[in-house]
Amino acid sequence: MKTNPGRFFEDYRLGETIRHATPRTVTTGDVALYTALYGPRFAVQSSDAFAQALGYPKSPLDDLLTFHVVFGKTVPDISLNALANLGYAEGGFRRPVYPGETLSTVSEVIGLKESSNRQTGVVYVRSTGSDAEGETVLSYCRWVLVRKRDPEAAIAEEHVPSFAKVVDPADLAGALPPLDVSAYDLDLAGSPHRFSDYAVGEKIDHVDGMTVEEAEHQIATRLYQNTAKVHFDALSGKETRFGRRLIYGGHVISLARALSFNGLANAFALAGINAGRHVAPLFAGDTVYAWSEVLDTAETGRGDVGLLRLRTVATKNQPCAAHPGREGDGYHPSVILDLDYWAFMPK
Amino acid sequence: MKTNPGRFFEDYRLGETIRHATPRTVTTGDVALYTALYGPRFAVQSSDAFAQALGYPKSPLDDLLTFHVVFGKTVPDISLNALANLGYAEGGFRRPVYPGETLSTVSEVIGLKESSNRQTGVVYVRSTGSDAEGETVLSYCRWVLVRKRDPEAAIAEEHVPSFAKVVDPADLAGALPPLDVSAYDLDLAGSPHRFSDYAVGEKIDHVDGMTVEEAEHQIATRLYQNTAKVHFDALSGKETRFGRRLIYGGHVISLARALSFNGLANAFALAGINAGRHVAPLFAGDTVYAWSEVLDTAETGRGDVGLLRLRTVATKNQPCAAHPGREGDGYHPSVILDLDYWAFMPK
Amino acid sequence: MKTNPGRFFEDYRLGETIRHATPRTVTTGDVALYTALYGPRFAVQSSDAFAQALGYPKSPLDDLLTFHVVFGKTVPDISLNALANLGYAEGGFRRPVYPGETLSTVSEVIGLKESSNRQTGVVYVRSTGSDAEGETVLSYCRWVLVRKRDPEAAIAEEHVPSFAKVVDPADLAGALPPLDVSAYDLDLAGSPHRFSDYAVGEKIDHVDGMTVEEAEHQIATRLYQNTAKVHFDALSGKETRFGRRLIYGGHVISLARALSFNGLANAFALAGINAGRHVAPLFAGDTVYAWSEVLDTAETGRGDVGLLRLRTVATKNQPCAAHPGREGDGYHPSVILDLDYWAFMPK
Secondary structure: OOOOOOOOHHHOOOOOEEEOOOOEEOOHHHHHHHHHHHOOOOHHHHOHHHHHHHOOOOOOOOHHHHHHHHHHOOHHHHOOOEEEEEEEEEEEEOOOOOOOOEEEEEEEEEEEEEOOOOOEEEEEEEEEEEOOOOOEEEEEEEEEEEEOOOOOOOOOOOEOOOOOOOOOHHHOHHHOOOOOHHHOOHHHHOOOOOHHHOOOOOEEEOOOOEEOOHHHHHHHHHHOOOOOHHHOOHHHHOOOOOOOOOOOHHHHHHHHHHHOHHHHOOOOEEEEEEEEEEOOOOOOOOEEEEEEEEEEEEOOOOOOEEEEEEEEEEEEOOOOOOOOOEEOOEEOOOEEEEEEEEEEEEO | OOOOOOOOHHHOOOOOEEEOOOOEEOOHHHHHHHHHHHOOOOHHHHOHHHHHHHOOOOOOOOHHHHHHHHHHHHHHHHOOOEEEEEEEEEEEEOOOOOOOOEEEEEEEEEEEEEOOOOOEEEEEEEEEEEOOOOOEEEEEEEEEEEEOOOOOOOOOOOEOOOOOOOOOHHHOHHHOOOOOHHHOOHHHHOOOOOHHHOOOOOEEEOOOOEEOOHHHHHHHHHHOOOOOHHHOOHHHHOOOOOOOOOOOHHHHHHHHHHHOHHHHOOOOEEEEEEEEEEOOOOOOOOEEEEEEEEEEEEOOOOOOEEEEEEEEEEEEOOOOOOOOOEEOOEEOOOEEEEEEEEEEEEO | OOOOOOOOHHHOOOOOEEEOOOOEEOOHHHHHHHHHHHOOOOHHHHOHHHHHHHOOOOOOOOHHHHHHHHHHOOHHHHOOOEEEEEEEEEEEEOOOOOOOOEEEEEEEEEEEEEOOOOOEEEEEEEEEEEOOOOOEEEEEEEEEEEEOOOOOOOOOOOEOOOOOOOOOHHHOHHHOOOOOHHHOOHHHHOOOOOHHHOOOOOEEEOOOOEEOOHHHHHHHHHHOOOOOHHHOOHHHHOOOOOOOOOOOHHHHHHHHHHHOHHHHOOOOEEEEEEEEEEOOOOOOOOEEEEEEEEEEEEOOOOOOEEEEEEEEEEEEOOOOOOOOOEEOOEEOOOEEEEEEEEEEEEO
16 A cells, blocks of 8 residues: 555554654745734744844744744644644644755654543644754644544553643743843834733733635645645545635634734744644634733743743634623634633843 | 735825735745646746756746745735735836745835725735845836725825836846857747847737646646635635635736637746736636737847747636727636736847 | 747748747746646655655656746747647656756757648657756657648648657666665655565556546646647637636646655656547536556666656546556547656665
């Protein structure tokens, strides 16, 4: 069998390491496409001159472009037969990534839990993206619900890992080079609000909306070399419970992050992902909105930047002035993403 | 309030200078996207080898890519609450821009005129795009109709600027480096027609048509970091008088310019914009056609190139063999753009 | 007449050479777009580090990106008035092409055959793509059915060329630099199957499907500066026998090649095109699938790589588990492409 059928739940072994295919050199071409697909306006990632004034060698990639490239490689080995992408935890961006660098990904199977009906199981992995020299640039945990090939197949060893509810800010402080924030030009950055201007509990409606087209999410998802057929095959999509193509969840994360510029323009770099959940699917033709809440702030021993712990919620076809979010045990029906993360902001 | 609500008419002051956010390093990635979105075939912008033979260090950006990047930055401060983009004048491209350069934009408020109903007013700005060292690469005037927040608000000082009907060719001659036009290969350029082959009054139907998709104009407009919600939010678009998303007017300019290659292949660089008007809106699914008229020709004291003053008219869903344009006080119903500009052509 | 009406059949002369317009510098921006449009995952073209370990200076372009750029230039001179693209033969990729190189194309008219009804004729050309120094990077033959302007026009000289059924592998062996295949990492490449693992007669269903959107094929076709109006003008498309825009045949070739990664991941470079036929048209909204058959294998005197002769068949709206292909004198109604080519694979 020359084609990859994808792994089924019983094919994973606890502790196993999987080297994923297709290393990827990221370029300014990828950066242009990322800008064109989401419209981010963070000055550090947009202007070499702005980045250099702060102390970067040049503009780094948007952290989520790095995330998607690292994530995309895991799909053929982890989620080709997945029924659902259940969550993220313990994500850390270790250093900026620059155009010209080559990224590859390795995943360790850190948990396995068969479902009670034995039809499926949850696979927990820690995926690590590295540069060509093997230095880690990003690591995160993800768990997915995967089909079993044979419901009767026995599972050698099961384990449910526990994750930190919040990534320790002290572990994230080294992700940026030392920055000369006196050169951080607030006019050019697009907002007068610095770290000290944000208060725990503050909620921000990001106001703008973005309607998604089939061509856009397909172009994005292929850019990341993410091969999950649910995103690309409308014919087989007709046979699914959704009856159509499903948009890659990471596309929603990037849309929400780009929309969040309007209110969080100076949260210019991601530091860590505490928790993330794709609450509901997004389809072409839907319009995405977002709002954020400041969950916490943290000093990191750095004089240049602080960390904001943010929760960004994305909705579909529902503006966010009323901050739609959790309702009882579930969510407001418009909610599609609930993401809890740390971001750097200049002091 | 952390989000940008946009300025209303009474928020502007005559003579005020606005430094716009998000400087932008343009790259060969942007160039590839620009080519993919419009299909321009001008040899100077397409081939480093062709450009270098003439005396350029490498291929410059398409002048309209520069225009859109410079323009996009002004949107959050100038046209977020605009009802209409009324016109352009006194545009000048000061020098070629190359991949790797960083562009930013400053606007000066040069005119303010409240409408008689006091609900709106016209804001006139001169916007100047500069490189990282502050050297001007492009400047142009634009006026937009902007809502008032409060119809009763008083306007401190009003002024209606007057614009030159035509940019003086002598002011544009320095926009190109000295070129060795003996190296300008007409086969590779795609047309045997030089400067002297065009006569005032000549009309050219550019023949080809281009149908626009929602994904295409959204990808383009985000590439320029233009944030006007009318282009992106189909849900709120339903509540507008058009009932749908509106295509960025600059997208039409670029389509018309790319279509104009067929008949004006050697008009390889823009020099100035005399006047421009978006006569009617364009929507996804419409097909754009264009025709041009030679309004004037000018010598500039250069032996290598001359200037053609061109009027390019774009239509929707109407081929241009009959040159649809002004009719009585208005326009043929198919007309969407009427642009009057200077372009360089080899002698 | 300043616009290009395209040539009609009686405008060609046997033996004539046509220098096509618009040389093109290919960049990493084009590479990013190519990845985003088709989703190829071949490691050599994706990772500079992977390519360099083998002995390449950096990642070469996907060979089909080179093909499309070389092909696109021929359209204004060869196929603007074409009714059908009939076939390809004797294609050879002469060396890898790298970002930063400038490509241009020359075609020689090698055959002319008027149709019996005198309304049309077949034009046969050999098109050669070269770098800025004039070194050939690709050549191939193509024949198209072209309208006559005047059915009564006489044809000076006719000739029907004969083509090799298969390109001699010995002529293709030099297309790659010597490679250190001990550095070819099968995990990173995405498949454990080397040259010796493929047997003549083996058939591989590539499983995955890709639905095509109007925006996608238009973006791709403009990227290649291919100007054939049938791909872009929906309004005039309504008057054609298809009633709509037609997708560029090369778009199908690239989709099929990208899909073929799943089963042929190590067939990392194209060497030659033996024969190709666009069996039926593709339209937006259709879903493309593909399968391949190993027609032959060839040693080339190189210790590092061998050549597989592959036939890849693409279908629309029909998965390929049953290998739909020729049926009687024709094809299964789902078939849109039948391509016979040589590809390199590490030993």
